[in-house]
Amino acid sequence: MLHAETTLVGVSTNMYSSSLYPYYAALDDRIKNKSIPVPGNWDFVNLESVIALQPDLVIVWSSQNEAIEALESHHIPVYAVMLNGVDDIYKEITDFGILLNKQERADTLITFTKNQIASINKTANNPLSVYFLWSSGMFETAGLKSTVNNVIVSAGCINACQSEQEHISINAETLIKWNPDVILLWSSDSHDPTDVMNNSSLRMVKAVRSKKIFELPSAFDCDLWTLKYQFAVAFLHESAYNNSYSVESLRSKRNSIMTFLYGKPF
Amino acid sequence: MNMRKMVVMSLYLIPIPVIIGSLFIGSAFHISLADLWQYYTVSHSTLSESAQIVLFDIRIPRILLVFLVGAVLSSSGGAMQAVFRNPLVDPFILGLSSGAAFGAALSVSFHLLPLIPSAFIFGILAAGTSYFAAMQNKEVSTVSLILSGVVVNGIFTALLTIVQFISDPFKLQSIVQWTMGNFHTASWEKIQISVLPMAAGLIVLLMYRWRLNVLALGDDEAQSSGVHVLRDKLILLLVISIACSAAVAVAGIIGFYGLIVPHIVRMIVGVDNKKLIPLCITLGGSFLVIIDDISRSLMSFELPIGIFTMLIGAPIFLFLMKKNHIGWNY
Numbered sequence: 001m002l003h004a005e006t007t008l009v010g011v012s013t014n015m016y017s018s019s020l021y022p023y024y025a026a027l028d029d030r031i032k033n034k035s036i037p038v039p040g041n042w043d044f045v046n047l048e049s050v051i052a053l054q055p056d057l058v059i060v061w062s063s064q065n066e067a068i069e070a071l072e073s074h075h076i077p078v079y080a081v082m083l084n085g086v087d088d089i090y091k092e093i094t095d096f097g098i099l100l101n102k103q104e105r106a107d108t109l110i111t112f113t114k115n116q117i118a119s120i121n122k123t124a125n126n127p128l129s130v131y132f133l134w135s136s137g138m139f140e141t142a143g144l145k146s147t148v149n150n151v152i153v154s155a156g157c158i159n160a161c162q163s164e165q166e167h168i169s170i171n172a173e174t175l176i177k178w179n180p181d182v183i184l185l186w187s188s189d190s191h192d193p194t195d196v197m198n199n200s201s202l203r204m205v206k207a208v209r210s211k212k213i214f215e216l217p218s219a220f221d222c223d224l225w226t227l228k229y230q231f232a233v234a235f236l237h238e239s240a241y242n243n244s245y246s247v248e249s250l251r252s253k254r255n256s257i258m259t260f261l262y263g264k265p266f
Numbered sequence: 267m268n269m270r271k272m273v274v275m276s277l278y279l280i281p282i283p284v285i286i287g288s289l290f291i292g293s294a295f296h297i298s299l300a301d302l303w304q305y306y307t308v309s310h311s312t313l314s315e316s317a318q319i320v321l322f323d324i325r326i327p328r329i330l331l332v333f334l335v336g337a338v339l340s341s342s343g344g345a346m347q348a349v350f351r352n353p354l355v356d357p358f359i360l361g362l363s364s365g366a367a368f369g370a371a372l373s374v375s376f377h378l379l380p381l382i383p384s385a386f387i388f389g390i391l392a393a394g395t396s397y398f399a400a401m402q403n404k405e406v407s408t409v410s411l412i413l414s415g416v417v418v419n420g421i422f423t424a425l426l427t428i429v430q431f432i433s434d435p436f437k438l439q440s441i442v443q444w445t446m447g448n449f450h451t452a453s454w455e456k457i458q459i460s461v462l463p464m465a466a467g468l469i470v471l472l473m474y475r476w477r478l479n480v481l482a483l484g485d486d487e488a489q490s491s492g493v494h495v496l497r498d499k500l501i502l503l504l505v506i507s508i509a510c511s512a513a514v515a516v517a518g519i520i521g522f523y524g525l526i527v528p529h530i531v532r533m534i535v536g537v538d539n540k541k542l543i544p545l546c547i548t549l550g551g552s553f554l555v556i557i558d559d560i561s562r563s564l565m566s567f568e569l570p571i572g573i574f575t576m577l578i579g580a581p582i583f584l585f586l587m588k589k590n591h592i593g594w595n596y
Contacts, residue, residue, distance in 0.1 A: 014434060137443075171294075171324070171562065171568055172323075173324050190374075200319075201324050201453070
């Protein structure tokens, strides 16, 4: 996004093995050819491989305390990331802009995203309540301190889960009590809206009765920990409030966002 | 009838009040005994449709599943301790839990098989591997069996770690949560899938409770009493492995439950397996239902049941252990 891809000397292991590979392969020939080294992932870093790459900076999750200490003990600067909300995403982009001398591009990206979010009409008198469903299970959801909550609120809805927790496990009884207007599924190959529709214990839930159950189009397009969360916001708003929205209009929206962020719609 | 006998008799009947009482416990919906009474005697409309779903489609299958799993784990633990003549043994000693966890992880990460069959198959596979690895000259010594169980457990734990390592954070979260045990996805479907192996296991254990007393004397004594030791042990281990694999497949791993409950029951009724096995079923099932009641009524969100079995079960066990002597003198 920052037009700084040539500075990359190593990427995360999951880049080559997950469903995200085709997208990143389209962005960088080194990823396409699997020639860029993969010295670790979110919970394991091969110190020797990282040192061999002689990076000027390593970006890791801030929870990897041991890896951070080990890297810093070898005088390798570390940028530790923890994304608990969209403000953290904006801060991350701003910081990377400064570190990579791409401040202007970082500002442009943030402004574009904020404008996209602001353009969404949130004038609904009775905002719909949304239950978000992670791919880890039917009763795994996100509370108020999460990027999911940012997406729901930005789309003009309210989170059915009012817990402060970032991730929370509930049960069917609680979901029936919450009785959400909309159920939004994280993109996954392990479930889809019909699983919710076919769960007989949820048949009285408003979202099930009105068939307002939607799955986010793809983990790449709706990555909630990047500026692409804006497409998740647009998708949720259109799905929840616009009964006559078309797949074509959403695709067009997606393509315009991706083109701005990456220079191509994929 | 003296006081002790009355206590024991009441423990046989404890599932009835526990199961009925649990129907009215929940954090989201308040349903009372009066509501249920009116539902059956006055009109079905006295309970809202949502309340009916909560009661009949959510609470009842959950309570029944919890009871069955608790009964299977505790009675299997009691039987295993008698067969192995070792108070530290639990139903997972043959590597069943780590095999099942590996099967579940494979399913979550690669969708090779649905989760429940996958956990079940690998649970059986692990227990079977332990048994046959320990077999020498058509004989299986207790020490060899426990050691091979430890090794197989280690192998499947290593395999599980590999799957966890290559899984993305969402799948990793599912795997970790599964390994801590949970009932928040309990359903009639899960009961349908697991009731046959679990009920069959409980029936066989009840039938074998007399013979367990003989097996607990040791192989030589049991043999001289006319018991076919190898055959009986094989039958018991097979039945326990199948029943516990089914329990683990639908509920995840509830650690230490099958170790603690038999000891608690032994403190009450002594080492006689004729009494121990039925009480492990009634008390083990009921105790897990009570623990689950607490876990689902304390807060609106769900914590893995394995956390509560340890936080609630372990202090009770330690208290009883301080007050009584561990009943372990065959």
